[in-house]
Amino acid sequence: xxxxxxxxxxxxxxxxxxxxxxxxxxxxxxxxxxxxxxxxxxxxxxxxxxxxxxxxxxxxxxxxxxxxxxxxxxxxxxxxxxxxxxxxxxxxxxxxxxxxxxxxxxxxxxxxxxxxxxxxxxxxxxxxxxxxxxxxxxxxxxxxxxxxxxxxxxxxxxxxxxxxxxxxxxxxxxxxxxxxxxxxxxxxxxxxxxxxxxxxxxxxxxxxxxxxxxxxxxxxxxxxxxxxxxxxxxxxxxxxxxxxxxxxxxxxxxxxxxxxxxxxxxxxxxxxxxxxxxxxxxxxxxxxxxxxxxxxxxxxxxxxxxxxxxxxxxxxxxxxxxxxxxxxxxxxxxxxxxxxxxxxxxxxxxxxxxxxxxxxxxxxxx
Numbered sequence: 001x002x003x004x005x006x007x008x009x010x011x012x013x014x015x016x017x018x019x020x021x022x023x024x025x026x027x028x029x030x031x032x033x034x035x036x037x038x039x040x041x042x043x044x045x046x047x048x049x050x051x052x053x054x055x056x057x058x059x060x061x062x063x064x065x066x067x068x069x070x071x072x073x074x075x076x077x078x079x080x081x082x083x084x085x086x087x088x089x090x091x092x093x094x095x096x097x098x099x100x101x102x103x104x105x106x107x108x109x110x111x112x113x114x115x116x117x118x119x120x121x122x123x124x125x126x127x128x129x130x131x132x133x134x135x136x137x138x139x140x141x142x143x144x145x146x147x148x149x150x151x152x153x154x155x156x157x158x159x160x161x162x163x164x165x166x167x168x169x170x171x172x173x174x175x176x177x178x179x180x181x182x183x184x185x186x187x188x189x190x191x192x193x194x195x196x197x198x199x200x201x202x203x204x205x206x207x208x209x210x211x212x213x214x215x216x217x218x219x220x221x222x223x224x225x226x227x228x229x230x231x232x233x234x235x236x237x238x239x240x241x242x243x244x245x246x247x248x249x250x251x252x253x254x255x256x257x258x259x260x261x262x263x264x265x266x267x268x269x270x271x272x273x274x275x276x277x278x279x280x281x282x283x284x285x286x287x288x289x290x291x292x293x294x295x296x297x298x299x300x301x302x303x304x305x306x307x308x309x310x311x312x313x314x315x316x317x318x319x320x321x322x323x324x325x326x327x328x329x330x331x332x333x334x335x336x337x338x339x340x341x342x343x344x345x346x347x348x349x350x351x352x353x354x355x356x357x358x359x360x361x362x363x364x365x366x
Contacts, residue, residue, distance in 0.1 A: 018168030024064030025335030067342035
């Protein structure tokens with residue numbers, strides 16, 4: 001869908017590379033500009049490393065790109081960058097504030113001479129902040145850790161660097177919207193996405209509940225603040241979840257479990273009643289579900305069309321997924337994996353010689 005769109009990628013670590021990988025998955029031509037010698041920080045973020053010495057972290061978000069090592073302070077490399085900018089449709093960066101200006105490559109100055117260019121800057125805490133953007137800090141400061149973890153335990157971060165992931169996806173959305181606007185008007189623009197704003201917006205219903213009530217959100221562990229039963233249970237052999245979203249599902253759930261007494265109990269007939277009597281209902285389900293293997297419960301619940309599932313390990317979750325130790329998990333958008341993550345400066349000589357034409361040759365199978 002983005003065939004022919006040229007993306008110049010000045011990003012590193014996770015949010016930016018995820019954004020540009022998504023654009024590459026959608027067919028864009030992505031050239032990743034990396035620091036000479038060390039490259040993207042995540043190349044050293046291991047173990048684990050694959051047989052080629054590439055870190056798993058780097059491999060996870062850098063497929064469908066070409067790599068060229070360039071020093072933005074070097075006059076010769078600046079000529080290269082200028083040439084690439086002349087044919088770029090999109091630039092993505094996550095430099096600290098003022099860095100590009102000091103190098104004479106500010107988005108404003110580049111856009112003045114390339115008015116159709118779409119430039120996206122990804123920051124940690126907004127364009128006016130000098131704070132580095134690290135997912136862990138953002139999760140702490142944007143409310144995520146306060147609502148994650150056991151009710152009586154410490155605040156916990158999410159197991160994935162999800163603030164980075166959400167910001168990277170937000171950046172891809174912003175870029176696509178700016179490209180649509182450019183197709184309509186012929187004008188590009190500078191868009192900015194921050195990890196902090198993306199993380200705060202991602203609080204969605206939790207934020208709205210706090211705004212409506214004026215009360216602090218609390219940690220619920222594996223339970224749901226507004227729905228019951230909607231949490232983790234222990235079957236006889238493994239952990240499973242039941243996620244009842246409405247009253248009809250609740251009745252179907254109780255009957256599928258062989259508990260007509262719970263289905264007919266007026267206290268539990270509505271979600272508001274189930275929330276009010278959470279402890280009694282959950283205790284009854286816990287003791288009952290512990291009597292049989294998870295597979296038996298899932299079979300009964302799925303036949304009744306009640307949302308449920310077992311808790312899988314990462315390798316279990318990947319077993320039936322389209323995934324690769326080299327190119328990662330298949331695109332979550334309607335895209336394709338065209339080539340693996342590049343080695344540092346793998347395409348440097350080729351790009352210095354032919355620029356964006358390296359992609360045309362690959363598209364033509366040469």
